[in-house]
Amino acid sequence: MTVRQDVHSAGIPVLCQSCEARHRGVCGALDPDQLVGLAKISSKHTIEPGVELIGDAETVDSYSNVLSGVVKLTKSLSDGRQQIVGLQFAPDFLGRPFKVESAINAEAATAVSLCSFPRASIERMMRESPELEHRLLKQTLNELDEARDWMVTLGRKTAAEKVASFLDPTLDPATNATSFELPLTRADIADFLGLTIETVSRQLTRLRTDGLIRIENNRHVTVTSLTRLAGRSGA
Amino acid sequence: MTVRQDVHSAGIPVLCQSCEARHRGVCGALDPDQLVGLAKISSKHTIEPGVELIGDAETVDSYSNVLSGVVKLTKSLSDGRQQIVGLQFAPDFLGRPFKVESAINAEAATAVSLCSFPRASIERMMRESPELEHRLLKQTLNELDEARDWMVTLGRKTAAEKVASFLDPTLDPATNATSFELPLTRADIADFLGLTIETVSRQLTRLRTDGLIRIENNRHVTVTSLTRLAGRSGA
């Protein structure tokens, strides 16, 4: 898992008047004249954890920037088995251009704030501004790289390696912080890694008893031996 | 797995003089004037199965269109465990724009023919032609959709469902053909599905003894009961 805070950092920060938030999402790709128009049609939303943002096979009529919080993208089989196929952080763009029907579910994993734009406006701007498409291409390529790394984890790693792979990139190497809040419940981590809750729980206790991590309040994790943890993430 | 023959079909067919092949790959996105230039710098290559096209952590100096055959994209762990993370068919674009180092391996799974372009030329054209970027965005979004479906298979399906999921979309619904050549060896199918060769083999024999498929010469598969097969692919 990767907490992206640096993507799009080249974008121009913009005040979306209607959502009253400075952010660097999709707006940042546009030139100031266009931005004024976009600002007027955008709207800010605050969303509780657990709320469904986009339903499977549902028509999508808007795109959003994630301003804060974590959005999980999931896919389910008919019998209820579920797999998380993506996590989106600020300032990611949320939505699938060029397709009216969504094939995935998007749900707030934590409290989430979004800045939304009507579908038609974004699509018009995409036609008019190659910069916007360029930015979108870059995000999509990054998501594809991420998905492919993840496929190795899902297909070829053991439960221990999977859990370590989940914890490992969650630590931000930039801030050098070894302590953080898990953005997901055990159930979500299980759906992320293709495991059961019980296996996730057991692996975390094992890391705890082996002295590699400390866990407080079920959510706050401190990694005490990063090198040894990295060794378990499967190179 | 999806055999894509229809992507980019909106592209203008172009004669790449130097590779002497009419194809609809990346060229199709460009206007005729640009195409003349591109044709002059492109070159056609025919590649034997098993040959490595792009090595992990290798600098990539060219992009290609797949003209025929199947290219497998793989990622490996340090101890040799391997996962196929993508398959590319004609007329897919092969290469990762905006990144000099490749994080994946590309290898010819069958005999492959490619039309290659120097990296610099494509990047220049990408800056000049929004059409090219648009086409690339669309392919990337499709690959991302594919990767996410695949993640459900890797993370949540049983061995039987995985093998059925592999066979199912291989049948082209357009041609209604229930008979086809497997483009991959058992080992490749295993690396595709996150299984071992033995498990793949056992699942195929089971489908055979259950009368759902017939296999000739190890490679030629005929699906005799499509509906029952679909039921095993996990909805």
Added chain:
DNA sequence: CCAATGCCTTGATTTCGGTCAAAGCCCTTG
């Protein structure tokens, strides 16, 4: 304060798929 609820942990048992080992089949090559 005491249920009640949601989330997490722990234990006992089962099972699916992996591992190890041996053979079969097909195609090439001498």
Added chain:
DNA sequence: CAAGGGCTTTGACCGAAATCAAGGCATTGG
């Protein structure tokens, strides 16, 4: 034709993770 090698199949066994089942520990609300 025989030998060899690559790929595939099959069998016996094992083990990692799933399943089934309790129980713990917070927070919430009557």
